[in-house]
Amino acid sequence: MTVDPPLTQTATGPGGTAAPRHGTAPGDDAVRRAELAAFLRSRRERITPEQVGLPRGARRRTPGLRREEVAHLGAVGVTWYTWLEQARDIHVSPQVLDAVARALLLDRAERSHLFALAGAIDPTPGKECTGVTRELRQVLRQLEPFPAVLQNSRFDILAYNATYGRLMCDLDALPEEDRNCMWLAFTHPEWRASVVDLDATMRVMAAKFRASMAEHVAEPAWKALVARLTEASAEFRSIWAQHEVVRPMSSVKLFRHPRVGVLQLSSTSLWTGPNPGPKLLSYTPVDELTRERLERLAAESAELVTV
Structure with a gap:
């Protein structure tokens, strides 16, 4: 009742x-x-x-x-x-x-x-309230050794499996407020070093973000992220001023991992709710060499979890 x-x-x-x-x-x-x-x-x-x-x-x-x-x-x-x-x-x-x-x-x-x-104080500010169900977390784990992440339309990282957590940097070591792909792409040295074609990737990410923001231009959380990026990154300021937009699409991405080498990964987005709800982004290997390297990365990640 x-x-x-x-x-x-x-x-x-x-x-x-x-x-x-x-x-x-x-x-x-x-x-x-x-x-x-x-x-x-x-x-x-x-x-x-x-x-x-x-x-x-x-x-x-x-x-x-x-x-x-x-x-x-x-x-x-x-x-x-x-x-x-x-x-x-x-x-x-x-x-x-x-x-x-x-x-x-x-x-x-x-x-x-x-x-x-x-005008209230959150009693549990350190806890997630992301709408990520237990079933979705199971799906992320079952996709191992393929990297997989759940994001919202603002590029906040809501959940991820072990391989994705160490694909570009150690996500577990970051504070929750920094677990945003836009923020990491423009400010985190290790994340940026893992992207093979950084300049093109930054432009595409900013264009996707601007397209997503069209439905949220008045929302404080979106404006706060843009303000934070504008203050922190001259590169972001330059790209953002160009007002480019692009629709989300699947593509092959190249990552350079310091231990396992270059990875060629095909990205696929699956919406888990009505747009602009969260999406599950998974990366699958383009070739057998990448598959072997992903398996090595997943094995390393599993060892770190059990230590």
Whole structure:
């Protein structure tokens, strides 16, 4: 049974208008609540019922999930969640925000954005909330020795198998906020050294990223990544200023690994949900030599895990 959490509305000022919170301008809270409401609606509408184990039904007209379905998945009250999407002035507990984040399959950046808009502190900031299911993690492991990774449209690395984790650098050694392919490609020396045709790869990656960003230009997480890259990399600033775009495509990529040598890999992307949801990117060997080298890399990775 779900129970509505206490609905504590902000005290009203003269004339019935909401009194501003201490230390904020009168309009700031309203803008933030409106942004939060729009963000929740956009995340809800991108999730299909099938993704969360719900029947679609013959009479569904709502894109994505219904409000009551999100409330059910998060075990929160329907009225409370509806008020939240209506930008009502209600206090939001971190525990309920955590439940909503999980129900909406938010990734790390989206979760941080949710808590920031709600003006709350994330009780589990170091934990992943990526929507990566146990089944998807099993698929990644079963693809060994082929490198495989799960990414969102912002190129955040959500999950990966052992071979991918050591294909271009030691991903396990990186902080979570740096596990983004754009960030690594423009700033990480070891990652960059592994790419044989670095200049062309950087241009293609930036063009793909710009094409993906068209649907997210107003979202803080995307703007924050661009700002971070702009500050850190003159190369990124130059390429980004050219406004090139390209659609995702499969291709053969060359990597230079310091221990096993050059790898010729064919990349394949499989969407695990409605675009722009996460995608599973796998690399398969083009020739027998690359297959043998991948097997050596996978064996090394397995040894490091067991040590």
